[in-house]
Amino acid sequence: MSATTTTPDGSADRATAARPQRRRHLGYGRWTPVWFLAPAVLALFAIGIYPMLFALITSFRRYNITRRADMLDGFPFVGIDNYLTVLTDRTFWDSLALTGTFYLTVVPIQIVLGIGIALMLHRPGWGLLRTLTRVSLVVPLATTYAVVGLIGRLIFNRDFGVANQFMGWLGIASSDWLGNPTAAFSAIVVMDIWQWTPFVALIFLAGLSMVPVDIEEAARLETKSHWALLRYVQLPYLLPGLTAVLILRSADVLKLFDMVFVMTRGGPGAATDLVSVYIQRVGFKVFDLGLASAQAVLMLVLTIVLSRVYIRIFYREIEA
Amino acid sequence: MNRMTLGSLFHALGLLVVLAFALFPFYWMVSSSFKDQTDLLASPPVWLFTPTLANYQAIFADQNVTNAILNSLIVATSTTALSVILGTPAAYALARFEFRGKADLWFWFISNRMVSPIVLALPVYMLSRQVGLLNTYLVLILVYLTFCLPIVVWICTDQFRSIPRDLEQSARLEGATQFDIFWRIYLPLGIPGVAVSAIFAFIFSWNELLYALVLITSQGLKTAPVIATNFMSGYELPWGKIMATGTLIVLPVTVFALVVSRHMVRGLTMGATK
Numbered sequence: 001m002s003a004t005t006t007t008p009d010g011s012a013d014r015a016t017a018a019r020p021q022r023r024r025h026l027g028y029g030r031w032t033p034v035w036f037l038a039p040a041v042l043a044l045f046a047i048g049i050y051p052m053l054f055a056l057i058t059s060f061r062r063y064n065i066t067r068r069a070d071m072l073d074g075f076p077f078v079g080i081d082n083y084l085t086v087l088t089d090r091t092f093w094d095s096l097a098l099t100g101t102f103y104l105t106v107v108p109i110q111i112v113l114g115i116g117i118a119l120m121l122h123r124p125g126w127g128l129l130r131t132l133t134r135v136s137l138v139v140p141l142a143t144t145y146a147v148v149g150l151i152g153r154l155i156f157n158r159d160f161g162v163a164n165q166f167m168g169w170l171g172i173a174s175s176d177w178l179g180n181p182t183a184a185f186s187a188i189v190v191m192d193i194w195q196w197t198p199f200v201a202l203i204f205l206a207g208l209s210m211v212p213v214d215i216e217e218a219a220r221l222e223t224k225s226h227w228a229l230l231r232y233v234q235l236p237y238l239l240p241g242l243t244a245v246l247i248l249r250s251a252d253v254l255k256l257f258d259m260v261f262v263m264t265r266g267g268p269g270a271a272t273d274l275v276s277v278y279i280q281r282v283g284f285k286v287f288d289l290g291l292a293s294a295q296a297v298l299m300l301v302l303t304i305v306l307s308r309v310y311i312r313i314f315y316r317e318i319e320a
Numbered sequence: 321m322n323r324m325t326l327g328s329l330f331h332a333l334g335l336l337v338v339l340a341f342a343l344f345p346f347y348w349m350v351s352s353s354f355k356d357q358t359d360l361l362a363s364p365p366v367w368l369f370t371p372t373l374a375n376y377q378a379i380f381a382d383q384n385v386t387n388a389i390l391n392s393l394i395v396a397t398s399t400t401a402l403s404v405i406l407g408t409p410a411a412y413a414l415a416r417f418e419f420r421g422k423a424d425l426w427f428w429f430i431s432n433r434m435v436s437p438i439v440l441a442l443p444v445y446m447l448s449r450q451v452g453l454l455n456t457y458l459v460l461i462l463v464y465l466t467f468c469l470p471i472v473v474w475i476c477t478d479q480f481r482s483i484p485r486d487l488e489q490s491a492r493l494e495g496a497t498q499f500d501i502f503w504r505i506y507l508p509l510g511i512p513g514v515a516v517s518a519i520f521a522f523i524f525s526w527n528e529l530l531y532a533l534v535l536i537t538s539q540g541l542k543t544a545p546v547i548a549t550n551f552m553s554g555y556e557l558p559w560g561k562i563m564a565t566g567t568l569i570v571l572p573v574t575v576f577a578l579v580v581s582r583h584m585v586r587g588l589t590m591g592a593t594k
Binding site for chain 1: 331334335336341349362405410419428439444445447466473502526548549566588
């Protein structure tokens with residue numbers, strides 16, 4: 001007997017024929033998947049979508065909880081005023097631009113290092129050392145982001161940080177890393193590269209292991225050049241990973257808050273004021289919730305675009 | 321031949337550099353947690369020193385820290401349990417049923433991976449202030465579901481799909497309900513995937529800072545990452561205590577992460593690369 005008849009006729013037949021049986025065996029109806037899905041969907045809706053709708057409404061109101069006048073007016077609707085304020089606010093654009101700069105700085109470095117590390121981990125030989133190295137890559141990924149920031153504060157300390165010691169060994173004068181705009185930006189770049197290069201490397205390693213073994217071995221017989229091997233044989237298998245890296249890292253850079261907040265709080269000045277750090281400050285220090293909601297909504301729009309692109313590229317093939 | 325050995329030497333050297341690079345900050349944190357204040361503030365930094373347990377004694381005596389770790393434990397465990405309870409049935413439905421809107425639902429789960437906490441933090445703050453949920457474990461547990469639930473759903477769907485349908489068919493012939501099939505067949509057989517997804521949920525919620533920072537203001541309820549960052553005020557920073565707390569926070573999740581290291585990429589990409 002086939003329990004999963006797919007033709008409309010077949011299922012209809014079954015439905016009528018099996019009605020008494022179905023009643024006895026609870027949960028075979030059309031609605032079955034709904035019962036299984038409902039708890040998760042309702043939970044995510046209540047805590048994921050509903051607050052966003054609330055933010056959407058708030059973003060059209062004058063809503064500063066520290067200003068009594070707003071409260072007395074019942075947080076009046078002000079149309080798109082908040083959006084205009086955000087979009088004409090230089091600091092908002094500056095923080096977005098800085099986030100973009102940060103992305104364009106860290107991601108290329110992570111890609112180059114990541115491919116290099118993946119190739120080393122993929123290359124035969126030194127089995128134990130290779131395994132050890134691959135496993136060690138998990139450590140940065142698992143390290144609590146806030147603690148990465150704490151470690152960064154210690155390593156880049158002006159007086160007793162080990163970064164200055166390393167610089168000294170290279171014959172470079174020590175600097176006040178977190179007190180100088182360019183140096184502070186470099187410091188958060190270094191910590192991000194430390195934490196996320198392993199992620200990129202492991203993605204590329206997964207790509208390399210997709211290259212059919214016989215093709216790779218045939219190619220190794222053909223050429224001694226690692227470059228040719230990489231360019232003509234392995235690269236095609238790295239491209240999907242590359243797209244994943246570009247999109248996921250952009251989402252993660254937009255999210256990046258913990259490490260930067262702990263290391264620099266966005267300073268000195270606005271040198272490391274990435275967009276999440278900036279919005280957090282506006283929302284929770286200034287308490288202009290209408291304005292901050294407008295920013296959150298704009299960020300969400302950006303996020304939705306990103307995830308649409310990601311899904312379009314990676315999951316279209318999968319019959320979900 | 322000569323070229324081969326030279327290449328092989330560089331290979332080993334390169335691997336060692338990567339190994340050192342990956343472990344150094346972690347090593348520096350752990351070793352600093354065993355230094356006394358003089359060694360910590362030494363300039364240039366000292367690499368060899370007499371280890372001391374004083375920092376650990378200090379933080380275990382500090383109720384703020386022990387409390388915070390307990391809070392983190394409660395929140396992360398509850399979030400993980402709730403994610404598994406809510407997520408596995410959903411994963412089963414996505415793995416084994418056909419229905420309209422399935423693809424959209426699936427994408428919606430996945431797109432939660434992209435949402436920045438800063439987007440949700442503010443509205444969740446406003447709403448929970450209205451209903452009096454600020455400064456409760458519950459608000460953190462609920463908001464952590466937004467990123468833990470999708471990961472459980474994704475990994476378990478994948479796992480449940482790999483379970484042969486024959487088992488289900490014969491159980492059905494024996495008169496098992498759909499829930500029985502989920503509970504007696506899919507859940508037990510899918511345990512490896514469920515465990516991996518649970519570990520991810522634990523790691524993500526254990527590590528979270530932003531929501532914990534803004535939704536919890538009462539000292540007694542703060543989570544470990546928040547307490548660790550709170551040390552960062554004042555002039556004379558207690559670096560030893562900071563690093564000891566950091567080590568205590570990072571250690572459990574590192575162990576967990578090593579357990580699921582093979583699945584790390586899958587977990588972080590929501591399965592885009594296998």
